[in-house]
Amino acid sequence: MTSAPLAVDLAAIAQNYRNYRAAVPVTVIPVVKADAYGHGAIDIARSLAALDPAQRPPMLAVADAAEAAALRGVGVELPLICWLHAPDVDWQAIREIPDLHLGASSLHELALIADAAPQTAGRVDRDRAASVHLKLDTGLGRNGVRECEWRVLMAQAMRLERAGRVRIAGIMSHVSGTSADDDLAQLAAFSRGVTLALDAGLRPYYVHIAATTSGVVYEQFTSLNDQWVRHDEGGEYRPNLAVRLGLALYGLDPLHPDRLGIDLTPALTLRAEVEGFEDYWVMELGQVDGLPTRAPGLELIDDNGNHWQLGRIGSTHTTLQPVSGGPLREITCIGKGSASADDWADAAGTINYEITTRLMARLRSRDFEAPLSATPDALKTLAPRRELCIDLDLMAARLLGGTSALRAGEPARPVSDRHLSRWLDISADAYGFGAQRIAALGREFGKELVARTRHDVAWLAARGIEARYEPTAGRDTRIAYGFQGRIAASLRSELVQVKRVAAGQAVSYGYTWRAGRATTLGLVPLGYSDAIPRCVGGHAKLLVGGVQVPIVGRVAMDQVVVDLGDANCVPGMPVVCWGGTDGISIDRWCSWSGQSPAAVTATLGARVLRRYQRVDGGQDA
Numbered sequence: 221m222t223s224a225p226l227a228v229d230l231a232a233i234a235q236n237y238r239n240y241r242a243a244v245p246v247t248v249i250p251v252v253k254a255d256a257y258g259h260g261a262i263d264i265a266r267s268l269a270a271l272d273p274a275q276r277p278p279m280l281a282v283a284d285a286a287e288a289a290a291l292r293g294v295g296v297e298l299p300l301i302c303w304l305h306a307p308d309v310d311w312q313a314i315r316e317i318p319d320l321h322l323g324a325s326s327l328h329e330l331a332l333i334a335d336a337a338p339q340t341a342g343r344v345d346r347d348r349a350a351s352v353h354l355k356l357d358t359g360l361g362r363n364g365v366r367e368c369e370w371r372v373l374m375a376q377a378m379r380l381e382r383a384g385r386v387r388i389a390g391i392m393s394h395v396s397g398t399s400a401d402d403d404l405a406q407l408a409a410f411s412r413g414v415t416l417a418l419d420a421g422l423r424p425y426y427v428h429i430a431a432t433t434s435g436v437v438y439e440q441f442t443s444l445n446d447q448w449v450r451h452d453e454g455g456e457y458r459p460n461l462a463v464r465l466g467l468a469l470y471g472l473d474p475l476h477p478d479r480l481g482i483d484l485t486p487a488l489t490l491r492a493e494v495e496g497f498e499d500y501w502v503m504e505l506g507q508v509d510g511l512p513t514r515a516p517g518l519e520l521i522d523d524n525g526n527h528w529q530l531g532r533i534g535s536t537h538t539t540l541q542p543v544s545g546g547p548l549r550e551i552t553c554i555g556k557g558s559a560s561a562d563d564w565a566d567a568a569g570t571i572n573y574e575i576t577t578r579l580m581a582r583l584r585s586r587d588f589e590a591p592l593s594a595t596p597d598a599l600k601t602l603a604p605r606r607e608l609c610i611d612l613d614l615m616a617a618r619l620l621g622g623t624s625a626l627r628a629g630e631p632a633r634p635v636s637d638r639h640l641s642r643w644l645d646i647s648a649d650a651y652g653f654g655a656q657r658i659a660a661l662g663r664e665f666g667k668e669l670v671a672r673t674r675h676d677v678a679w680l681a682a683r684g685i686e687a688r689y690e691p692t693a694g695r696d697t698r699i700a701y702g703f704q705g706r707i708a709a710s711l712r713s714e715l716v717q718v719k720r721v722a723a724g725q726a727v728s729y730g731y732t733w734r735a736g737r738a739t740t741l742g743l744v745p746l747g748y749s750d751a752i753p754r755c756v757g758g759h760a761k762l763l764v765g766g767v768q769v770p771i772v773g774r775v776a777m778d779q780v781v782v783d784l785g786d787a788n789c790v791p792g793m794p795v796v797c798w799g800g801t802d803g804i805s806i807d808r809w810c811s812w813s814g815q816s817p818a819a820v821t822a823t824l825g826a827r828v829l830r831r832y833q834r835v836d837g838g839q840d841a
């Protein structure tokens with residue numbers, strides 16, 4: 221196998237977009253957040269932007285401003301919208317991104333955006349006012365303004381629009397998909413909100429609540445326009461209803477095993493090289509690549525039509541047992557003719573969304589060609605805080621044979637080199653720690669760099685890092701990371717929104733959790749695309765202000781909600797997921813997620829910034 225493991229069919233994505241669009245009578249906005257659900261946002265955005273004008277989408281959606289800036293940075297000129305913001309972000313810098321629409325999820329956020337209004341010669345420049353979409357919480361309990369504040373919100377938005385500080389370009393919300401009744405109740409609430417906006421004098425260009433499912437399942441979601449027609453002095457006003465199209469764009473059906481009834485072609489194919497031994501076979505893909513921790517009973521089918529039963533999914537390799545026939549050199553792991561993302565999701569007990577979204581960007585062919593396609597680190601400061609803080613001193617001490625952390629200014633002292641490997645394993649982008657920096661550290665200490673799969677060796681070589689293929693590199697070659705003891709990193713974030721809710725408030729998709737009493741909910745900008753596997757929803761905890769608080773409701777792609785109880789918390793407050801001297805131990809986290817520690821760090825998504833810390837040099841990110 222000479223190409224990269226993961227291939228994406230861009231023509232299929234364009235066709236899925238066209239097919240979906242033909243099925244709904246409203247505007248369709250493709251969602252390419254979370255690296256296009258693991259498919260590669262840059263290539264997909266470019267190919268959608270290159271469609272002829274009659275076909276081209278009017279706008280693309282991403283979750284945060286760093287994702288938007290990355291698309292602008294590679295020349296994508298379509299209007300963009302994002303809705304997940306850090307509280308203390310540099311709003312001026314965000315305002316510099318041309319044609320970026322901003323969701324506003326609270327009165328405070330609206331005020332911050334308005335405060336950053338561009339000025340020319342000391343006066344607000346109306347022509348450059350931010351395009352804002354007011355995000356209403358109609359029941360999902362995540363971000364969005366609570367209904368009790370809508371009247372004030374609309375009045376305030378109107379005032380700011382009159383002052384030329386913002387332009388209210390949209391009203392938006394998001395549904396939970398719990399049941400038809402619940403979704404229609406959200407639509408009814410949304411209607412009340414839009415009516416309040418119109419009554420306040422706002423005339424948003426877009427009005428959007430539907431995602432893939434609700435856009436086609438409920439006719440009501442796409443036939444509301446007449447109700448919102450207004451006859452103004454300047455002429456008739458009629459908003460553009462829109463659907464934010466995520467999953468179906470990639471050819472997957474959110475209703476699986478039921479069907480939307482739209483012709484969709486899955487766009488992603490994941491292939492793996494296979495090594496045969498006496499009576500078993502191993503495939504060069506594992507948990508560190510984003511495969512689930514287990515998928516009992518799943519069968520893959522090779523190019524000759526023979527079936528292979530999936531065995532143990534290890535860190536970097538997965539065993540296969542023949543059901544019919546052999547020999548085997550490579551196999552389709554996900555894709556046509558073998559197991560689909562739906563088959564994987566069924567076997568692993570999750571949803572197709574999570575299967576593709578967690579596949580790592582480094583598996584894609586694009587990464588082999590382009591020197592670097594990830595979001596430049598500087599742009600990540602435009603996003604809410606999601607950081608892997610890496611303790612290089614602890615790693616250095618371990619490479620020397622020391623086992624304890626260093627005190628400030630004290631040189632590392634070797635303890636014993638008896639168990640010390642001459643190798644440093646930098647597979648899987650140095651298990652998520654960042655191969656560039658960790659390879660340099662390894663060289664500094666005279667280590668030979670090794671990687672456990674051929675696709676890792678090729679990926680490293682494309683980045684100018686020479687590593688020897690060493691499939692059996694043992695634990696001792698990974699001591700520096702601390703997978704067996706104290707992990708040499710911690711995962712940190714922040715609260716981006718805090719809101720008080722009444723008893724009975726439901727949270728996230730499927731309404732699997734409801735507040736038993738009045739409480740305070742916090743929104744943390746880490747989802748299964750970033751760091752938090754979907755399976756930990758309902759039982760894992762995060763550390764907020766030094767206190768352990770439970771994740772409540774389902775883990776979403778970009779965010780989770782924590783129940784803060786009656787604690788006095790504010791947006792911007794630090795959140796520690798695991799690691800460090802203060803966080804929950806990685807072992808405890810692994811007991812919740814079922815992953816190995818190496819898989820936890822290796823599968824941190826592309827939106828997580830790697831920050832390197834050294835005692836002497838401070839941070840050298």
Ligand SMILES: *Cc1c(COP(=O)(O)O)cnc(C)c1O
Pocket residue numbers: 251253393394430431432433464465466467468474777
């Ligand atoms: C992810 C997301 C979508 C897309 O949802 P699909 O079910 O994939 O279509 C739409 N809106 C918001 C706010 C989202 O976060």
